[in-house]
Amino acid sequence: MKYLTEFRDGEVAQRMAREIHAVTTRPWKIMEVCGGQTHSIIKNGIDQMLPNGVDMGVEMIHGPGCPVCVTPLELIDKALAIAAQPGVIFCSFGDMLRVPGTDKDLFQIKGEGGDVRIVYSPLDAVELAAKNPDRQVVFFGVGFETTAPANAMSVHVAKRRGLKNFSVLVSHVLVPPAITAILGAPENKVQAFLLAGHVCSVMGYWEYPPLAERFRVPMVVTGFEPLDLLDGIRRTVLQLEQGSYEVENAYERVVNFEGNQPAQKLLAEVFEVTDRAWRGIGVIPKSGWRLSEAYREFDAEDRFQISGIRTVESPLCRAGDVLRGVIKPAECAAFGKQCTPRHPLGATMVSSEGACAAYYNYGRFLSAEELAKAVVSC
Amino acid sequence: MAKDLRVDVADSPSSTQGSPTRDFANWSCPLPLADYPSIVMGHGGGGKLGNELVEHLFLPAFRNPALENLGDAAALDLGSGRIAMSTDSFVVQPLFFPGGSIGELAVNGTVNDLAVSGATPKYLSASFILEEGFPLAQLAAIVESMAATAKSAGVQIVTGDTKVVERGHGDGCYINTAGIGVLRNGVQVGPHRARPGDAILISGTIGDHGMAIMSVREGLEFESQIRSDCAALNGMIATVLDAAGGSVHAMRDPTRGGLASTLNEIAQASGVGIAIDEESLPVRPEVQSACELLGLDPVYVANEGKVVLFVDEEAADVVLDLLRGHPLGRNAARIGQVTAEHIGLLVARTAMGSNRVIPLQIGEQLPRIC
Numbered sequence: 001m002k003y004l005t006e007f008r009d010g011e012v013a014q015r016m017a018r019e020i021h022a023v024t025t026r027p028w029k030i031m032e033v034c035g036g037q038t039h040s041i042i043k044n045g046i047d048q049m050l051p052n053g054v055d056m057g058v059e060m061i062h063g064p065g066c067p068v069c070v071t072p073l074e075l076i077d078k079a080l081a082i083a084a085q086p087g088v089i090f091c092s093f094g095d096m097l098r099v100p101g102t103d104k105d106l107f108q109i110k111g112e113g114g115d116v117r118i119v120y121s122p123l124d125a126v127e128l129a130a131k132n133p134d135r136q137v138v139f140f141g142v143g144f145e146t147t148a149p150a151n152a153m154s155v156h157v158a159k160r161r162g163l164k165n166f167s168v169l170v171s172h173v174l175v176p177p178a179i180t181a182i183l184g185a186p187e188n189k190v191q192a193f194l195l196a197g198h199v200c201s202v203m204g205y206w207e208y209p210p211l212a213e214r215f216r217v218p219m220v221v222t223g224f225e226p227l228d229l230l231d232g233i234r235r236t237v238l239q240l241e242q243g244s245y246e247v248e249n250a251y252e253r254v255v256n257f258e259g260n261q262p263a264q265k266l267l268a269e270v271f272e273v274t275d276r277a278w279r280g281i282g283v284i285p286k287s288g289w290r291l292s293e294a295y296r297e298f299d300a301e302d303r304f305q306i307s308g309i310r311t312v313e314s315p316l317c318r319a320g321d322v323l324r325g326v327i328k329p330a331e332c333a334a335f336g337k338q339c340t341p342r343h344p345l346g347a348t349m350v351s352s353e354g355a356c357a358a359y360y361n362y363g364r365f366l367s368a369e370e371l372a373k374a375v376v377s378c
Numbered sequence: 379m380a381k382d383l384r385v386d387v388a389d390s391p392s393s394t395q396g397s398p399t400r401d402f403a404n405w406s407c408p409l410p411l412a413d414y415p416s417i418v419m420g421h422g423g424g425g426k427l428g429n430e431l432v433e434h435l436f437l438p439a440f441r442n443p444a445l446e447n448l449g450d451a452a453a454l455d456l457g458s459g460r461i462a463m464s465t466d467s468f469v470v471q472p473l474f475f476p477g478g479s480i481g482e483l484a485v486n487g488t489v490n491d492l493a494v495s496g497a498t499p500k501y502l503s504a505s506f507i508l509e510e511g512f513p514l515a516q517l518a519a520i521v522e523s524m525a526a527t528a529k530s531a532g533v534q535i536v537t538g539d540t541k542v543v544e545r546g547h548g549d550g551c552y553i554n555t556a557g558i559g560v561l562r563n564g565v566q567v568g569p570h571r572a573r574p575g576d577a578i579l580i581s582g583t584i585g586d587h588g589m590a591i592m593s594v595r596e597g598l599e600f601e602s603q604i605r606s607d608c609a610a611l612n613g614m615i616a617t618v619l620d621a622a623g624g625s626v627h628a629m630r631d632p633t634r635g636g637l638a639s640t641l642n643e644i645a646q647a648s649g650v651g652i653a654i655d656e657e658s659l660p661v662r663p664e665v666q667s668a669c670e671l672l673g674l675d676p677v678y679v680a681n682e683g684k685v686v687l688f689v690d691e692e693a694a695d696v697v698l699d700l701l702r703g704h705p706l707g708r709n710a711a712r713i714g715q716v717t718a719e720h721i722g723l724l725v726a727r728t729a730m731g732s733n734r735v736i737p738l739q740i741g742e743q744l745p746r747i748c
Contacts, residue, residue: 004670010657010729045732095673098740120596120672226730341740352673363725363735374653374725374733 007225016230017049020058020237024051028240029059029189030233031182031325033175034144034196035066035353036224042358044226048368050233058237061189061325062358064178065196067143068099068351069323070278071171073311076101076347079140079169081306083114089132091125092140093147094118095352100344102311122154122168129158129166138300141168146198148172148289149263152270155291155298167300170290173276175199176207177287182324183215190325192236194222194229197251204259208247216245223251270295279347280320314339319346322355329359336365417512422542435518436504436538439525444501444536452536454501456560462497464488465556473516473551476590477606480553481523483682486610487633488557489531493612494629494685496567496619497559502528504538504555509548520551531610533557565619571627572648576716577694579687581614581701582607582709583660584637588679589668598672602664609683614704618687618697625693631685635739638677640686641714641724642738652724654714654736677726678739688716 032038041047041060050058064070080101083090090106097106097118110116115135119125122139129137141151151168158166175196182188195205200221212219218239222232232250239246249255269292276288291299316334321327329335329348339345341360348354358364363371420427437445444452468484485502492499504524508517528535586607593604611631619626628648632640637659645652661669661676669676683706689697694712701707724736 004666008729010731013730043734044728044730045734046730048732049730120598361735361737363723363733363737366720366723366735370720371725371733371735374651374720374723374735 004225007223007227009227013049013226013230016227016234020230020234021051023234023241024056024058024237025241027055027057027059028191028237029061030192030194030236031061031063031190032194032222032229033063033065033179034194034199034224035062035069035351035355035358036198037065037194037196037222037229038062038355039353039358040224040226041229042362042364044229045371046226046229046233048372049230058233060233062322062328062355063182063193063325064278064281064323065144065175065199066323066348066351066353066355067147067173068095069319069347069354070173070281071099071142071347072277072279073102073313074277074309075169075171077309077311078301078304078306080104080106080109081309082138082169082300082304083109083116084112085136085304087135089115089117089128089135089137090140091117091119091122091128091137093120093142095350096140096142098344098350099347100350122151123157126154126158126161126163126166129163130161133165135165136303137166138304139166139168142171144173144175144196144199145203145267146196146201148267148271149202149260152266155270155295156266158298159295167298167303168291169300171276172271172289173278174273174287174289176211177284178278179211181281181284181287183211183217185324187326190217192217192240193219194232194236195219195247197221197223197228197255200249200251200255200259202260202263204257204264205247205249205255206257206259212245212247218245219247221247221249221251221255223254278323280323314345317345319348319356322348329356330364332356336360414514416514417508417510417517417542419510419542419544421508422540428540431540435514435521436540439521440504440528440535440538442534442536444534452501454536454558456500456558459563460561462492462495462559462561463556464491464495465554466491467552467554469549469552470591471549472591472594473520475594475606476603477586478608478682479520479523480551481520482527482608484553484555485524485527485531485533485535486608486682488555489533489610489612490631490682490685492557492559493610493615494567494631495559495561496565496623496629497561498616499531499533499557499559499612501534501536502555502557504535504553506538506540507548507552507554508540508542509550510542510545512550517551520553527610531612562619562623565623565626567626567629569628569630569644569647570649572644572650572652572688572716573627574650574716574718575691576627576688577691577712578641578652578654578714578716579689579694579698579701579710579712580632580637580660581611581685581687581707582683583662583665584632584681584684585661585665585669585676585679587633587682588636589665589676591680592672593668598668604662604664604668607681607683609706611683611685611706614701614706615685617704618700621700622689622693622697625690625697626687627690628688629685632681634680636676636678636680637686638675638724638736639738642736644686644688645724646722648716649721651717651720651722652714653717653719654724654726656726657729658711658713660709660711677736
């Protein structure tokens with residue numbers, strides 16, 4: 001498969017890992033921002049290929065880049081309340097359906113008679129609205145900058161077509177303010193960042209040089225395949241060892257400096273920057289998008305006026321610490337015990353980009369030694 | 379990689395997309411059936427309409443001596459051996475998909491469950507739950523495909539039933555089949571019989587059926603059409619068991635939940651660990667592409683015409699050659715080994731040389747957000 005298999009070559013990966021070992025002289029902590037990268041790292045065992053000595057090594061810290069995970073519980077409860085209303089067709093991406101609200105998830109709402117549908121694009125939800133004029137169609141528009149253009153386009157198209165029965169429940173979040181919050185926190189231990197390749201495919205990486213300069217941390221735009229990740233890590237370690245803090249692009253086949261200009265223009269028209277609460281982290285100033293004045297009529301929160309939501313987070317769940325990179329999933333006392341994909345306490349255990357789900361689903365309840373000796377020969 | 383990802387939400391779940399537009403004029407006596415071009419409540423009422431359905435549709439299609447007298451039960455001669463029995467219900471949507479239909483699935487599914495248990499499938503029952511308004515032409519097409527599939531699998535459909543539910547209380551057509559087979563002498567297979575040291579073989583590419591269904595159900599259009607692998611496995615399995623039956627310890631057809639679920643189940647049932655090499659798994663490029671696009675892992679995607687075999691290491695090459703010599707097993711591969719380590723777990727060696735656990739999934743895989 002073009003553009004995939006050549007980035008999954010085991011021999012090249014081993015060679016790149018050896019290069020990283022050769023240049024590493026001190027202990028480094030690098031955060032991959034994106035949950036998709038976290039999954040690829042754990043699935044492919046990239047973290048176990050990195051140097052791990054007493055006084056030198058590369059530790060990957062998993063970042064908050066899981067849109068499903070950082071969506072506030074209150075908004076999920078609102079989504080459940082809207083989806084349960086008769087006459088509503090509630091549309092969502094698939095991996096939102098199993099995310100637990102305070103009492104239920106969308107699957108339960110569906111089982112109880114709610115019309116909850118998985119769509120592959122928000123534009124499908126617009127079509128649904130056009131074809132069901134007597135129903136209210138709501139799209140759950142969560143995500144980072146990556147999913148924002150399609151969500152913006154759906155609202156733009158709905159407005160152009162004069163659809164009065166389409167709305168979006170928006171919870172968009174942005175990467176640069178999250179990085180600022182992490183680096184500005186007193187307990188921060190992150191020394192460098194792998195920037196999220198797909199976010200940068202939309203936004204470019206012009207937003208990052210001021211951050212790299214201000215906090216004196218190297219940042220490398222990185223893809224998702226094993227060789228992409230190893231190359232991103234190698235370049236980051238080289239910068240750390242040399243004491244430099246540039247923004248580099250290791251994902252040139254997809255990302256350029258300016259990003260996708262038409263998409264950015266549309267985003268600026270449809271959305272405006274707002275403060276956002278991040279689940280497990282708290283409010284980060286100017287860290288999200290909401291619909292701009294011109295498109296506010298499509299805001300499902302305004303249209304449905306859900307009130308009286310009382311959210312209760314599990315006291316055992318440490319998803320916030322996981323999302324800020326303070327602990328690894330397996331360091332949470334509930335991991336694999338009270339909290340499993342079957343009985344998740346937090347969204348990080350269910351989302352396909354959640355770090356806890358990655359650790360559980362790829363078997364990190366086994367120790368590194370147990371895993372290493374698991375397959376002798378086939 | 380898919381060139382074009384279009385989704386047509388106009389198709390309701392019960393859409394008849396892809397169904398044949400044939401009529402049933404050639405059935406033995408078209409007039410009474412043609413009075414009603416679609417199923418009415420009376421077709422399940424035990425009266426004249428129901429009888430006409432049997433006489434003009436089911437009987438001509440499935441005709442065999444055991445069915446012929448239309449008794450309350452079929453009388454069967456199975457000889458003196460032990461028998462195996464299995465049942466399965468089929469609720470797939472859409473009813474017709476690239477590479478098969480619910481009718482073929484209903485026959486092959488039960489035939490395969492018997493075959494992987496070491497039995498020679500002989501007789502099936504077929505029960506239909508039809509929704510009021512279901513087009514008779516579609517029912518005829520389903521019944522015809524069942525008849526043809528049964529014939530080529532060497533089994534007879536000897537008893538059956540039809541019920542009709544009110545419109546809105548069903549999804550067009552549900553089918554249940556049960557089957558009886560005669561267990562082969564000298565073959566002892568079961569999910570609890572895998573042993574450390576066994577070689578693990580699969581008869582071909584994984585994920586074809588699940589992605590074929592998903593590509594039509596979700597209206598996803600890929601550059602090349604993905605076809606279901608729906609097939610009766612009893613012929614190929616007989617070839618293996620005839621030549622090397624004593625060396626085969628466990629077999630299973632990895633349907634829902636895919637290869638990963640089957641291997642996990644056998645690891646747990648046998649109290650062993652299973653180690654596979656991810657790079658050895660046969661996956662069609664178009665299936666891999668579709669999975670990448672949707673964020674799915676082909677090891678969890680359903681198959682309907684594949685068998686996983688656990689065989690003595692010494693017989694592994696022989697069995698692999700037997701599989702590859704059969705038209706359904708051309709892409710057969712050796713994918714792993716049973717171990718006494720990590721009991722109950724499936725562990726895969728990745729292309730990177732690292733290891734990862736492949737656990738049972740909680741439910742169906744969900745397409746990811748981005």
